[in-house]
Amino acid sequence: MPAATNPAVAKAALAPPDPGVLLAWYDRHQRRLPWRAPPGARQDPYRVFLSEIMLQQTTVVTVAPYYEAFLRRWPSVEALARAPLAEVLSAWAGLGYYARARNLHACAKAVAERHGGQFPADETALLALPGIGPYTAAAIASIAFERRAAPVDGNWERVLARLFAVSDPLPKARPKLRALALTLLPQARYGDFAQAMMDLGATICTPRKPACVLCPWQSPCSARAEGAPERYPVKAAKVARPTRQGVAFLAVRADGAVLVRSRAPKGLLGGMSEVPSTPWEPNGVAHPGAHAPLQATWTALNATVTHVFSHFALELQLWRADVPAGAPAPDGHRWVTAHDVDAEAFPSVMRKVLAHAQPFFIDPE
């Protein structure tokens, strides 16, 4: 076996990575992002908080317009704390993982009420707030308050797994990766270092086809020395994604209004607006009509809405009924016109459904 492909030999031959080298790279190549203060400027903890919550499992490109809209509408944590939850959910609609929006609001209220409107700087105190886990606590502590902390996200994990050729599969390797992260921290500039790791992972040490030739840490990287950096991080096998089926009921009033309701406050799409439907079951439901929200002549549309959630795929058949103007909304339901659709919190799957409710108009894009 050639020495370059022998992990033990490769690791033994390399010098440890120098955090100062990464910081120097960051000074030249850092990305300009909407939530990132100019070099040398102090970060607003609220902006760091808002961006970090939005960026959980969500790409920079997707987050950017939502971040700008939230910051414009609620410029401070106290403004956000005063907002009704329904408005926050409506503004969050389309971004996904809606528990984040509920916790964002709960956290803003906690900061306003328990901390006088000032985010705590301490990682442990941050961790006690709703929606703030180990990653986000470390991110706010380091980026907003320059505390010594390692916000180990997917970028950090990938970079660390390659630097040290960690062959244990994720997520089991997390404790080991975190320990390696702590050994790598510089003596200062903790916020810059955190963001440098993220930038490196996002632009150089990418999941596929990493640009090792441009990497400031190419010489100490064990995975590169082995010759196949994309082999890391190793991941556990994924579970299959099942399918569920249901029927959605489009009750359309003569003026174009559509009957909707709000989902239960927690769980899947918790607190969001929806078109009434049967439960979503692996084999659909036996008698969909029994779940119709009102008595009417229901007609099956020749349309199926498909949508993929994180842990199942959904197929929704559409039934439609034309309802007279002035028909009352059943308990727990309400009529929504095109005029006030923007105030509703329709998740993406429901925008797809509503696109079939002519002449009610909504753009599923």
Next chain:
DNA sequence: TATCCGTGGGC
């Protein structure tokens, strides 16, 4: 520890 929890883009 494992599962639940969205969405859109890239290949």
Next chain:
DNA sequence: TGCCCAAGGAT
């Protein structure tokens, strides 16, 4: 097209 991936947290 199907799969992978993205600045995770709560339970």
